[in-house]
Amino acid sequence: MATVLDRPDVETPSPSGERRAAYPILRRPRSTEGLTGWLTTIDHKRIGILYGVSAFAFFLIGGIEALLIRAQLAQPNGTVLDAGTYNQVFTMHGTTMIFLVVMPMSAAFMNYLLPLMIGARDVAFPRLNALSYWTFIFGAFVLYSSFFLGGAPDGGWFGYVPNTSITFSPGHGIDFWIYGLLITGIASTVGAANLITTILNMRAPGMTLMRMPVFVWMSLVVNFLLLFALPVITIALFLLMFDRQFGANFFNPAAGGDPVLWQHLFWIFGHPEVYILILPAMGIVSEVLPVFSRKPLFGYPVVVFSGIAIGFMGWGVWAHHMFAVGLGPVAVSAFSVATMFIAVPTGVKIFNWVGTMMGGSLRLKTPMLFAIGFIAMFTIGGLSGVTHSISPHDRQQTDTYYIVAHFHYVLFGGAMFGLFAGFYYWWPKVFGHMLSDKLGKVNFWVMFVGFNLAFAPMHWIGLQGMPRRIPVYSEELGLQAPNLASTIGAFIIALGVLVFMVNVWVSKRNAVPAPADPWDARTLEWTIPSPAPVHNFDEIPVVHSVDDFWHRKYTEDEEGRLVKLPPATAVAAEQERHEESAAAEAQEHAGHDEGHGMHLPSPSFYPILAAAGLPIIAYGMIYKQYIVAVVGAFVLLGSFYGWALEPSVAPDDDEADLQPPALAGASGNGSAALVGAAETPALGAGSSTAESSASTTEEEQS
């Protein structure tokens, strides 16, 4: 602001006039309470919770769709759904579970945990983070509104042309699918760029790349995959949109177009997407296993490099989804070999996890059960996956229930079990109370039994030749028994999910406040109170090794046995380590006081407003009311201008700066404690003005 006032050519009558000029449309939200607080929040932890709650809601919806499918298939010639509805239901089940459940649920964990794990106060761009969430929600809204606007998409989650072309799918269902996925794709791309920057740029002092928790590493790989894979499906959807709405010829064989191009584009996205879905769960399991085995992760660098290798190799195997298309022997052989190779880094990880548990003192708490369940189920799914790499065998499996069995073992037995391990593990950190371990174990075993009953028979059903995506099967097929078993299994899974929800409710009612570190864990998020305070860390931690928190609590005697440091010693040792590094810090920060001030950004209306422009554009395009689309574009653009002109920290906080620090401290509720915390000796490098502005910023927040 000072720069503005210094310039004679700019009319600024008064500082307050200047401030009004900066807010032409919307007043800055002041409150972080209530509905407005949630709508305008830019706190990564709240956004993480929003992601989690939304994804769980879609998990229930997608689950109901799954139950409808299984109810239809419980008996030969089922009559629960007609063929058209069946197509809609399985399409929406797949699309929901992938784009609206596993991806945003992973985003929930990443949003909440990444800044905590790397010792940061927020993500790199908090408002952009809010934009990602609201864009995702509006994309999901567009997708699901199709049910009420003439029928949901019915072309399968991969939307193969020409089945999804305007000729064979004349309704608007596919259009909703296109725009819904385009919008959620924007959400994920923006989120990916934000989180990559966060991980690469905002690590605490000493948190080198090879000291990051494995979950952070896997998130980094996933976000790079998102960044590079989503544009490919964006283009595929774009081309399909032009074909359907503007008569282009991309997938029209009569004009020389090639439907196989769609398959290539889709699976160039689709295969990295598989790793986008599984790697976060692998990261979660890699955090849970060491804690409940009381051993460091076996071969940390190998796990990290395997994850990176999967990230790279994931780009070279897409055509194994297309062996039945007729790509020619050379392509098929090459992709067969690549597919066999990618099983190697995945297999390496499985051995690392087993090696972590070997010789450890295992504590079979619920998160550990889910993590072990993950390893077992994922191994089965991985092995059936390798069988697809053998092309002649794959011809037999393609489009049968064997494929359905395979990817549910990977995505439910794998990804979802991993995410459930994460729910139980981090619940106390997020909500401040534990989930019941007793109900958790019931939850695990019910889900585990139901899952295997639902999907193991599908291997058999598929190899016997029952095709996917067919609403009815005849009695002569002789597959009533396994189909019925599978349906019963699906309902048992639903019971398991119900147990989880009961657990959430019961645990909340009988909430016992959780300590900061209930599991005796190893990573930085457990150093701060539960639930995590709004500013995350009173002081930014200094990291000395992998599993830094563990080494603050334990040391080894001469024979390599674990010795717990008494709390006082632990504090003293930490103090000593701190002072060493604080000296180095102070040197590095000479002349800079920006390092540790708490500049918490203020809430904003613009992210949700900008995101709201996208569905307006989508509806305008779908119904060819282009004026509506233009209005949507202006909403989007106008919000971005408002956004750009709005400083990330509300200027009113700067005004508070002018108050003497003592006054600011006295008027705040609890900010005195923060001032105290911010002025610990280790951080003496900061100038007192910076500290006081930090504390007043904090005060405005609360």
Add this chain to the structure above:
Amino acid sequence: MTAPAAIAHDPHGGHPTNTGLSNEKLTMWAFLGSECLLFGALISTYLLYKGRSVSGPLPEDVYDIPFTSASSFMLLMSSLTMVLSLAAIQRGDHRRLRLWLLATASLGGLFITGQIYEFTTFYREGLSLSTNLFGSTFFVLTGFHGVHVSLGILMLLSLFGLSMRGKLPTERAEAVEIAGLYWHFVDIVWIVIFTVVYLIP
């Protein structure tokens, strides 16, 4: 115990970052990486479908290479003026900054005008999005690039407006640099598109 990792400082006085690049610049690089795949998929589609139209008009019937070369030249020159804008603000020369920003936006605007002229000419000669495969691939690829240039112009004009209102001080030179990254990227992509679409027979 090893010493904590070095924390590099953003030369413009922002928060320190681990990589030494500011968050804004790193995110722009990440975004441009994503854009590479976006254009990569479109250019691949064009190459795959090259020469597979079953009906006319075909490229040789409509192209006016000298005209497109001239408008391409303007777009490439705009990269030069973009560099000059950045140099101006880094020197603290805000008058020149505004001059070069405006020049960059104008050159971009001329390119877009040329593209609109080209599109309407082609349309009058009977080539539309739905005429044949060539029409579909040509209009979508070059149009997609045109939208990117237009957004870039909007970005440049916004910077110009900020500078006019005195809100683009020398300390914020990085904003110009980041807009420049995007602008240069869009130019480089055009070199590829121009070669693939117009020059390779």
